[in-house]
Amino acid sequence: xxxxxxxxxxxxxxxxxxxxxxxxxxxxxxxxxxxxxxxxxxxxxxxxxxxxxxxxxxxxxxxxxxxxxxxxxxxxxxxxxxx
Amino acid sequence: xxxxxxxxxxxxxxxxxxxxxxxxxxxxxxxxxxxxxxxxxxxxxxxxxxxxxxxxxxxxxxxxxxxxxxxxxxxxxxxxxxxxxxxxxxxxxxxxxxxxxxxxxxxxxxxxxxxxxxxxxxxxxxxxxxxxxxxxxxxxxxxxxxxxxxxxxxxxxxxxxxxxxxxxxxxxxxxxxxxxxxxxxxxxxxxxxxxxxxxxxxxxxxxxxxxxxxxxxxxxxxxxxxxxxxxxxxxxxxxxxxxxxxxxxxxxxxxxxxxxxxxxxxxxxxxxxxxxxxxxxxxxxxxxxxxxxxxxxxxxxxxxxxxxxxxxxxxxxxxxxxxxxxxxxxxxxxxxxxxxxxxxxxxxxxxxxxxxxxxxxxxxxxxxxxxxxxxxxxxxxxxxxxxxxxxxxxxxxxxxxxxxxxxxxxxxxxxxxxxxxxxxxxxxxxxxxxxxxxxxxxxxxxxxxxxxxxxxxxxxxxxxxxxxxxxxxxxxxxxxxxxxxxxxxxxxxxxxxxxxxxxxxxxxxxxxxxxxxxxxxxxxxxxxxxxxxxxxxxxxxxxxxxxxxxxxxxxxxxxxxx
Numbered sequence: 001x002x003x004x005x006x007x008x009x010x011x012x013x014x015x016x017x018x019x020x021x022x023x024x025x026x027x028x029x030x031x032x033x034x035x036x037x038x039x040x041x042x043x044x045x046x047x048x049x050x051x052x053x054x055x056x057x058x059x060x061x062x063x064x065x066x067x068x069x070x071x072x073x074x075x076x077x078x079x080x081x082x083x
Numbered sequence: 084x085x086x087x088x089x090x091x092x093x094x095x096x097x098x099x100x101x102x103x104x105x106x107x108x109x110x111x112x113x114x115x116x117x118x119x120x121x122x123x124x125x126x127x128x129x130x131x132x133x134x135x136x137x138x139x140x141x142x143x144x145x146x147x148x149x150x151x152x153x154x155x156x157x158x159x160x161x162x163x164x165x166x167x168x169x170x171x172x173x174x175x176x177x178x179x180x181x182x183x184x185x186x187x188x189x190x191x192x193x194x195x196x197x198x199x200x201x202x203x204x205x206x207x208x209x210x211x212x213x214x215x216x217x218x219x220x221x222x223x224x225x226x227x228x229x230x231x232x233x234x235x236x237x238x239x240x241x242x243x244x245x246x247x248x249x250x251x252x253x254x255x256x257x258x259x260x261x262x263x264x265x266x267x268x269x270x271x272x273x274x275x276x277x278x279x280x281x282x283x284x285x286x287x288x289x290x291x292x293x294x295x296x297x298x299x300x301x302x303x304x305x306x307x308x309x310x311x312x313x314x315x316x317x318x319x320x321x322x323x324x325x326x327x328x329x330x331x332x333x334x335x336x337x338x339x340x341x342x343x344x345x346x347x348x349x350x351x352x353x354x355x356x357x358x359x360x361x362x363x364x365x366x367x368x369x370x371x372x373x374x375x376x377x378x379x380x381x382x383x384x385x386x387x388x389x390x391x392x393x394x395x396x397x398x399x400x401x402x403x404x405x406x407x408x409x410x411x412x413x414x415x416x417x418x419x420x421x422x423x424x425x426x427x428x429x430x431x432x433x434x435x436x437x438x439x440x441x442x443x444x445x446x447x448x449x450x451x452x453x454x455x456x457x458x459x460x461x462x463x464x465x466x467x468x469x470x471x472x473x474x475x476x477x478x479x480x481x482x483x484x485x486x487x488x489x490x491x492x493x494x495x496x497x498x499x500x501x502x503x504x505x506x507x508x509x510x511x512x513x514x515x516x517x518x519x520x521x522x523x524x525x526x527x528x529x530x531x532x533x534x535x536x537x538x539x540x541x542x543x544x545x546x547x548x549x550x551x552x553x554x555x556x557x558x559x560x561x562x563x564x565x566x567x568x569x570x571x572x573x574x575x576x577x578x579x580x581x582x583x584x585x586x587x588x589x590x591x592x593x594x595x596x597x598x599x600x601x602x603x604x605x606x607x608x609x610x611x612x613x614x615x616x617x618x619x620x621x622x623x624x625x626x627x628x629x630x631x632x633x634x635x636x637x638x639x640x641x642x643x644x645x
Contacts, residue, residue: 004414007485023548026541035534038450039458048462048541055463056470056549059334060556063341070565074344074405077563077572 023049086134090146091121091156092194092204095163095187099180114167114179121190122160125153132196141256147196151377151523155193155313158381159186161507162305162388169392169500170298177218182302185211189306193313197256198246198271201314205242205278209235212307215299216291224294230568231291234277234284242274261318272319279311279362280355281328285335286568288355293347293404297395300347304354304391305384312361312380316523321368326457329363332356333464340471341557342564345404346394346480350387353430353472356464357383363461364445367452370524375444377522382437382511386429389504390476393423396497397480400490407559411485418492420481422501429508431473431543432465437508439539440515440530447528465539466546473543474550479559 005011027046037043087093098117105113125148133146148156163186170179188211191204209232216228248267250256261268280288292303319325336356343349357379364376396419403409413420425436432438442465449458492498511518519526550557611617 006413006482019544019547023544026537026544029537033533033537035538038453039455041455041459046541048538049545051462052466052542052545053549055466056546057553059337059463059467059470060341060549060553063338064556066338067342067562067564071342071560071562072565074561074563076565 087145089124089128090134090191090194091124091128091160092187092189092191094121094124095160095183095190096207097187099183099187102180102183103176111171114171114183115164117183118160118164118167118186121163121187122157125156125160125190138199141199141250142197143200143256144196145191145200146194147258148194149523150521151313151316152193154377154381154521154523155309156190157521158384159190159193159306159309162186162302162384165388165392165500165504166298166302166305168503169301169395169497171496172494173296173298175218175220175296178215178296178299181211181214181218182299183211185215185302185306187211189310192310196258198249198258199256201258202239202243202246205310206239208307208310209239212303215302216295219294219296219299221294227291227294230571231287233571234287238274238277238284241270241277245270245272245274258314258317260320263319263322263324272315272322275311275314275318276328278307279315279358280308280332281362282331282335283567285332285355286566289339289343289348289351289566290568292351292354293345297398300351301388301391301395304350304387308354308358309380309384312358312365312376315362315365316373316376320365320373323366323368325366326363326454327366329359329361329366330457330460330464332359332362333460334467335359337464337467337471339564339566340475342562344406344559344561344563346397346406346409346476347391347404349406349472349476350390350394353468354387356468356471357387357430360442360445360461360464363457364448367445367448367454367457369448369452371444371451371528372448374519374522374524374526374528375441375446375448378441378444378518379438381518381521382429382441382508385504385507385511386426386437389422389426389501389508390430390472392497392501392504393419393426394476394480396493396501397490399493399497401488403488405559405561406479406483407561409480409486409488410483411481412488412490413481414485415489416481416492418498418501420477422505423481424477425505425508427473427477429512431469432539433473433512433543434531434536434539435509435512437511437518439512440518441511443530443535443539444528462542466542466549469543469546470550474547475557478550 027049030046041047095117098113102110102113128146128148130148132144133148134144136143136145163183166182167179170182173179185208188204188207192201192208195201195204213228213232216224216231245267248265249261249271252265252267261271263269263272277284288308292300295303315325332355336352336354336359340349340352340356343352361376361379364372364379396416397409397412398404400416401409429436429438432442446458446461446465449461515530608618612619
């Protein structure tokens with residue numbers, strides 16, 4: 001069977017480069033598009049880019065901390081529920 | 084009586100009762116025609132109060148239409164149609180009738196002009212949805228349906244108490260705008276919020292919905308939470324407290340979904356997340372925000388239905404639900420993959436999808452109202468939606484590692500249901516005017532400005548970067564995350580067991596003590612039963628006469644005192 005084009009590491013690398021290229025393009029596009037910020041903080045350079053990244057990083061970290069406290073095996077409830 | 088048959092909800096409800104008696108093609112035809120009939124009726128009924136009746140001296144108006152109720156009745160009918168199409172081959176004979184009962188009751192709630200009708204249809208919805216859960220036929224679904232019923236009966240009792248108080252206080256049954264200014268109104272608000280999946284009871288939703296069958300969850304995702312959004316839109320617009328409830332739900336959904344391994348539980352948490360956006364909008368309460376909440380409910384039903392159809396197809400084809408057992412399915416399920424990705428882009432509010440034109444109205448309302456912190460939280464949450472549902476669901480199910488599974492795409496009826504909803508996700512995104520015309524207030528909003536498209540792309544693409552950069556931290560494990568349902572699934576049962584053991588111990592102690600006393604007593608009695616014992620002694624008659632007189636005297640005194 002022929003391998004799917006997505007299964008070839010060469011193509012995955014290519015996709016990564018394209019993705020990073022698009023990221024850079026969206027930031028550089030700020031020089032071309034007139035943004036009309038509602039709040040002061042929004043007028044910082046590439047606000048939505050770094051805010052989105054940091055917000056997600058923070059949420060992942062919060063999730064990790066929560067997991068540390070509240071994570072259980074997925075069979076945790078099996079005994080108590082089916083009595 | 085005949086005009087009652089023109090009630091779109093009752094058409095579905097009564098039609099549901101016919102379904103078990105139909106076979107093969109007649110059944111399939113009825114499944115597809117009934118929701119369309121309901122949809123036509125919704126659009127043929129005139130604005131204002133239609134039906135009215137007197138019941139126990141109260142005025143009932145089961146049909147009272149305006150733009151808001153028509154919007155919700157429309158999307159509920161469309162959802163019933165697509166869900167019915169998707170579920171045509173469902174082997175359970177109970178599920179579709181139950182789902183149509185559920186959908187009909189949901190339409191009944193949004194058309195009702197008085198609180199009593201709202202309550203009756205509200206409870207019918209609980210019955211219908213519980214039956215949908217039951218029809219999955221597994222032990223896990225049975226256990227989950229009991230917990231589900233318990234929470235919804237509790238919510239129903241609270242709502243009923245609130246409605247009773249409101250009707251007694253005002254003498255009016257009409258469902259009008261309220262404010263949380265009395266105990267009765269607080270109870271109504273709490274009853275509504277229980278069904279919306281609000282804290283502290285949000286856990287009922289991710290606990291129950293993923294236990295339904297591959298098609299059952301599609302129905303469950305649509306009606307209960309969105310009728311709750313509807314009644315909050317009508318009953319409590321501009322209640323500031325709802326902003327904070329909504330924001331909590333938004334982040335709760337994201338964080339729990341990030342930790343989840345079951346693909347349908349990920350999507351269930353993301354329902355709470357999305358409803359959070361709507362409730363925050365209702366709390367902001369401006370026309371823009373209310374339009375945004377209503378529009379988002381409309382688009383959400385479509386893309387969440389689509390996502391759960393995509394997940395349902397995977398479950399149907401593989402029998403597996405855990406991300407850790409899935410992956411690489413894009414090889415053999417291109418239709419489910421592409422439709423799932425369209426749904427994921429729509430939930431993430433990518434430009435040219437339905438989420439982009441609806442959710443951004445809520446953010447815009449926060450910006451217009453200069454609510455800096457609310458706006459910042461909503462922006463962070465928008466990034467988080469892409470993270471927890473937009474990428475996570477398609478990535479772990481259809482891509483990531485190759486699980487080696489090569490199941491085929493589902494049958495034609497399931498594929499067409501997905502194609503239809505995929506089309507709607509894109510069509511609403513490209514031509515939002517059609518949806519905007521249906522909204523309760525006039526819309527003065529243009530989603531497609533260069534600035535809005537660019538900022539949204541930055542937000543989403545960089546959250547995508549965060550996902551892939553931090554992927555090792557998101558690796559799936561065979562775990563669940565404890566939620567407040569732990570209280571009634573583990574803690575309270577354990578408490579009851581402990582209390583039972585305690586009471587049992589006391590009982591045992593008393594029995595043992597009682598037995599000891601009894602034994603000693605019987606020895607004593609037997610000792611006095613001997614010939615010279617106290618009980619066997621012969622006594623003179625005069626002594627007996629003396630005692631009899633004493634008793635009579637006591638009787639006389641007691642009588643006299645009385």
